[in-house]
Amino acid sequence: MVHEVVRRVEELGDRLRKVADETERLGRLSDESVRVVREAGVMRMLQPTDFGGYAAHPRDFAEAVMAVAKNCGSTGWVCGVGGVHPWEMALMDRRLQQEVWGENPDTWIASPYAPQGVAVPTDGGYVLRGRWNFSSGTDHCDWIFLGAAVGNPDGSPAQPFRAMHVVLPRADYTIVEDSWDVIGLSGTGSKDVVVDGAFIPEYRTIDSEEVAAGQAGDRADTVYRLPFWAMFPLGITAAVIGIAEGALAAHLDYQRNRVTAMGTAIKDDPYVLYAISEAATEIAASRTQLLDGISRLYDKVDAGQTVSFEDRAVVRRNQTRCAWRAVAAVDEIFARSGGNAVRRNNPMQRFWRDAHVGLQHAIHTPGGIYHATALTQLGIEPQGALRALI
CATH class of the missing domain: 2.40.110.10 (Butyryl-CoA Dehydrogenase, subunit A, domain 2)
Incomplete structure (x- = not known):
């Protein structure tokens, strides 16, 4: 079942798409983008219900972030990062929660x-x-x-x-x-x-260690007993995958009736069509694996089981790979979009730039994550810096 917030984002998506260029020019979210996010309720998805939130399943939160990012990468990124903060605030002292949300549950x-x-x-x-x-x-x-x-x-x-x-x-x-x-x-x-x-x-x-291990706070809801390094990367990678979905949609719109300088209609070019299908599959696989990882952790916590360091490492490995796979797919279709794809009035170039900058976040650095995960699966406990961000 589609969460009501995801459904609202999908209904309001055109409004985000129309102001995506304005948001980029401003160097911050446009007023309209903020209105849409507030109207849809994205930032309150992981907020506790006693302060006006949904305490939603993290899978639903990730899908909401993807739906935003598909229309505006920057707005999706802010939702992916900022949308996790109410989750951590729910772990804090109740006095602080009252200070932040007592008068306005829409405080960011x-x-x-x-x-x-x-x-x-x-x-x-x-x-x-x-x-x-x-x-x-x-x-x-x-x-x-x-x-x-x-x-x-x-x-x-x-x-x-x-x-x-x-x-x-x-x-x-x-x-x-x-x-x-x-x-x-x-x-x-x-x-x-x-x-x-x-x-x-x-x-x-x-x-920070208690938050990382999912041992902070006293709320009974399953979502608030998940580890930080599963929740925080979830929102960021969801934004990157949503951006990739937006790039694919923009590519399809652009290519639908395009004819190359050599007179070949794209619909008759087998190489471009192959790239479209391959990219679409890779982006879909990234979405599925990201949602599967957080769902598996959620189910484990919900069943009263302990989330091990290896569990956390595997989810982080897969989440990191999801981002790289999705952006590689964007590269494949962008390379087949022709010279006009780089013009400022073509949204393809903005999605392409946003996707690559999204990979620059520290949580998408694969080296240490892959190293640590391989060690755990060999039965060796990683030590020191290899435990960072997991």
Whole structure:
């Protein structure tokens, strides 16, 4: 059954598609894009029901992100990243949840999670300083998750290293306005943010290892007992696959009545038709494998079983491969779209650029993930950096 939010996105898709170029020019989501996302309810899919959300199955969330990204890659990316933040907020202290959603359940939360700042312990909490890159959709958010290393009194990271996720209101951080000038996913507005000595109460922090293992929070819903490194990559890779689906749709629209400079109608060119079918199959396989991975983890947690490190690694391996497979398929059809595909008025080139920039995210780096997963399947427990992002 199609989730009601997915159905609404599909109904509103034309509105997103019409303003996709405007979103790219602005370097942030257009006002219309934000209205569509709010109207459809995408950002509330993983939000707890007692704060106006759906507490949806993560498979449904991923399908909603794909449906958005198929029409506008940047908007889909912001939904894929920002849509996971309500899931983590559900693991936090109830006081914080009330602060964020008590007056407005449609409040959006930004990130990033990389520990690019240091939180120095003080009475009742921490003092935070740092600068973070890639805060997607940050212009439209009133709160933010930030990764932070626990620090020494002199501001250096303490040893052994320990990371937290901390939460700040908009008044406690600065958005660096000129920090997002890129070749793809331009409309995500993934700007830098700076924090200079903000106080973080203890209840606005959470241990990143507990979140990664699916051991944080006290909610009974199955979705809130899943590991972070299954949930966070899910939204991002769903956006990339949705972008690939958008590229395929744009390619089909463009090629339907096209005749090459040599006078050959595309419908009579067996090589282009072969590429279309192969790309369509690869993109569909990517979608299926991504949804299967998160569904298997969900079913395991729902049955009261323990999710092992190997379980997490296999899902991450497959999720990473899904992204690369889908983008490779986009390359195949783009290469057969002719010179006019690179014109700014052809949406193919925007989807192509967005897809490749989506691969640049750290969660799509295959080396360490593939290495660690192979070790686990040989019965060897990965150590140190090989456990990162899994």
